[in-house]
Amino acid sequence: MSKRPLLAGAALAAALAMTLSACGGSDGGGDADGTTTITFLSWTGEEQMTPVLDAFGEAHPEVKVEVSYSPPVAEYIQTLQTQVLSGTAPDVFLIAAENKTNLIDGEHVVDLSGEDFVKNVEPFNLETYGRDGAYYGLSLSSWAAGYAYNMDLLAEVGYDSVPETWDEFLEMCQKLKDAGITPFLESVDQMPTTVSAMIGAKSSEMDPSLDDLIFSGESTFEEQWTPVLEEYNRLYTEGLVSSDVVGLDGDMVRDEFAAGRVAMFNAGPWNIAAIEEAAPDLNWTYAMIPGLEDGKPFVAGAASPGYAINSASDEAHQAAAKVFLGWLASPEGVEIAQKQTNDVTVTSDFDPPVDPIFEPMVESIRSGQLYLPMISWQRSEDVLNVEAVAQIQRMIQGQITPEQVAQALDTKLAAS
């Protein structure tokens, strides 16, 4: 049975919605001067976005962009959600891991799969925000996280890089520990990078994918995740890493690394500037996360949020929005945006300049060899993510087994 919510404050809400929609730009065709003004809710800050919009304005004077800003992630998601509900969503907005299921299920976004401007974009990025062959988000960059390592500390125990297999990695951790060096720290206030990469490596060898099996009911988290979690948990059960990591956040771990007190930590591109500022002389670089049985290293990561077009906008505004997205995906648009954000972009006709330290990760990013559970799960993403993080913390503390972590995820999926 479907009913509208009880609108005890219907008059107020309606008045508010009408007032707000009057401010929107989606209720008519072009402007009097022949231009079309589209509205855009930006995820990127004003300082970085303004040069991009200025360049677009010069290239396409027939389309004006009326931009508003909301910082990621929670505030952006809430702002957009409120606008969608009240019918005042902008013509262009960002579709992200946190809202993609609701936006696609609610048919609030336009299918971009037939557009020319998606042809030069890495399919992994398009499929991340797609379903059943349709693409709902134009994601132009990706991020990846692996291990950052102190080359000098590793050299003290005879290594020049992070080993490619998990067993060898644990062996190296033991040698570091024996030498009085804290081998590794990983913040687990979010999904551990190691777990994401290991699951991703396993899934990349499967067809259908690991998540297809779980979410279709053919398999379970218990079956697929338990072996990986058992391997990951060896870090703690073998005493190589302190269970105190459950009380650390990413910044604390990064600071330990920058101070030279730990040999390796889980890191993404966002750590580069802070470490170089705190420790300009530190001899360090990135490595992919060691693989399990087959030795295939992998990285955690995901496609960045994609630009989406509001399905409630009229045809003229949708057409103008497509002009905007087309320009953003062009070499000129990607270059200007990349200069502002330093993202690793994934369009085939532009090679982004990358910090040499981050070079080992770039190939995986550009080829879409990335995995992040939250963005790959097919429903209840945040519900499962919150549960997984909490249960993994309990596993690290020794309160539950890896199998119980996976069982908790199965229970959560069944209940949601």
Added chain:
Amino acid sequence: MSAVAVRPPRALSKRGSLRGGASGGWKQIAVNQAFLLPALFVFVFLFVVPLVQTFYWSLTDFTGYSPEANFVGLENYTKILQDPSMLAGLGFTLLFAVGTTVLITVLAIPLTVQLNKVFFGRNFVRSVWFFPAIPSMAILGLVWRYVLSPLESGVLNSVLARFGVEPIGWLSVDSLARLSVIVVGVWAATGWHAVLYTAYLQSIPGEYYEVAKIDGASPRQQFFGITLPLLTPAVVISTFLLMTGGLKVFDLPYTLTNGGPGFATYTITQSIIVSGVGQGRYGLASALAVMFTVAVGILSFSQLALTRYIERRFVWPGRCGAASC
């Protein structure tokens, strides 16, 4: 005194009567009541309407992305009662609310007595105690996260290491994490509540203490015989504020521990926000909010009734505190 001075004005006398068809009286009452309309309007639209709407949504699968919502009966309530994380959140929320209320009250009253004495630098010391109440709890949480870092390089652990103490997992062990959140909450609010008590303490006439001294009462007897009973109106207000504030706590545990480790410091408010905004499960979050509102109402009124009972037993008949009048 003249007769004119003691006789009430005729018109006022007539208006003041509700009997005998005094139409002016009803008009006056209507005018008086009209002044309540703005407050009533605010109450209805900012409290009653959202509450009713929240209750309705709690019976639906409303996602927040579409006005469409399917009626699901009590399914959301059942889910909450079967969800260990939400029950854990409820447990820690109650622990935090009761723990901070008791500890702050026990600490703030003696602190008030000390800060009320005359000594050099008294105003400075009062300011120091009051200072933690100025920054937002979120900022305090972030700062204390570094202070209580379980690493050897954590601020507190570094200090303890000088005395040969091994690093302590303040935020990585369930019991210590809960204790840390409560202690920081107590540290942040004790000074503010001490100032509240000070305002009441300063209104206690000095003659009572002089008489007590003449009668040979010790400082301890003066505290339990005069100070504490006459502070009961302040205790009522302070504990009520602490209890209601503690039950809806969000920012401090969120920034200090993010609800962890596991769900050790998860709170109901965090659960409502995460479920509703983060996960688009407004129906579930609304059900949680309804249950929470009822629980807060029961606890608050019970606490109010209890403290009022204590207040009636202790308050001096000749004195009327702000809360009891």
